[in-house]
Amino acid sequence: MTIPVAILGATGYTGAELIRLIDGHPHFDIAHLGAHSQAGKAAGSVLPGCAGHIASMVLADADAPLPDAVELVFTALPHAAAAESVANALALGKRVVDLSADFRHQSPAVYQQAYGIEHPYPELFEQAVYGLCEHAREQVATTSLVANPGCYPTSTLLPLIPLLKAGLLDTDGIIVDSKSGASGAGRSAKTDLLYCEINESVKAYGLPRHRHAWEMEEWAEGFSATPVRIRFVPHILPMTRGMLTTLHLSGKQVESWHNLLQQAYRDEPFVRVLPAGELPSTAAVAGSNRCDIGIVVLGEQEAVIVSCIDNLLKGAAGQAIQNANLMFALDERTGLPLHATWP
Ligand SMILES: NC(=O)c1ccc[n+]([C@@H]2O[C@H](COP(=O)([O-])OP(=O)(O)OC[C@H]3O[C@@H](n4cnc5c(N)ncnc54)[C@H](OP(=O)(O)O)[C@@H]3O)[C@@H](O)[C@H]2O)c1
16 A cells, blocks of 8 residues: 655655655655745755655645645644645645644634634634544544644653543642753744754743643643643753653652553553653654653652653654554554664
8 A cells, every 4th residue: 555645844854754754654655745945946955864766856835736646744834834734635635644733722712822823724623633642543543634742742741641540640730841952943043043052051941831831731631531730841952852851740649650651551662661760861762753751759649750752753753654654544653663763
């Protein structure tokens, strides 16, 4: 089975990762690459890591018509720009995995709160499925539109959901402290991402309320039926890729949490709960589609959980392909790296 796919936003960081993974996928075939300011150029002239026949493919304009043969579209575009491409692709009968935030929320009103803009296609919200694969397999398999989760929410929700479902967490004021590599901010030029601005430095940003806080709270409740209040502080680190999230948690039966998480994810190919007391690192997941989770009990009612993902893989392109595999009834591991590029 060969499924022709389009990647819109192919010249960005997540677009480049989609190209790398999909070109090695046994059932997906890259039929169309879309860009914006770089449209008209050969992919290889814009993406230094791109080789082979894909490098000579000419980048189409973002709103150029999609080839009829394309069945699946990945939209790796900035939020707001993505919504229109998603709507166009769906109108043509294509299936879509959207890597942007445009369809991640449960209502246009929450989207507007988080992103400060009115949503141009509120009627599409109903058909979007939030694609946190491990918790939404059945819904993903039957939808035409998957909203791929954000990177910070992925690294937060995977450890949180089983504990919330078990009713073991204090839910008022969960502290989520995250660190991301600079690729998390995308490829477009920004002064505060210049080498001299981020090298030898760590800084918090996005306060008082980063837009991913809404997504975390909405879906923590969405998957567990338990309302939560999350205090989320993201930081940017002088590294290219990787994300480490530390959850400061309190609740009951803390000694059972490690076992509970291990049971919840024991059959999951891409979630690894480390032995009790061991903590994950970004290097151990870089280039893989894995989320590694470590837990340390601090006291009778307190624990710290640390999770690590590669923001461009499990936090973006990898999870997008995992979702696409589910949409096309393929083994969800197809074309996805389990092992990191370590060291
Ligand atoms: N980076 C991450 O770790 C990460 C993780 C999870 C989710 N995401 C989300 O994934 C999406 C893509 O992120 P990214 O980091 O890959 O971004 P990026 O590196 O900035 O790339 C953006 C892409 O979109 C195109 N583009 C820019 N403005 C456009 C417009 N107005 N209309 C159509 N196309 C436009 C660019 O084309 P040109 O280069 O031709 O201008 C480029 O291909 C974003 O919504 C982001 O929030 C990113």
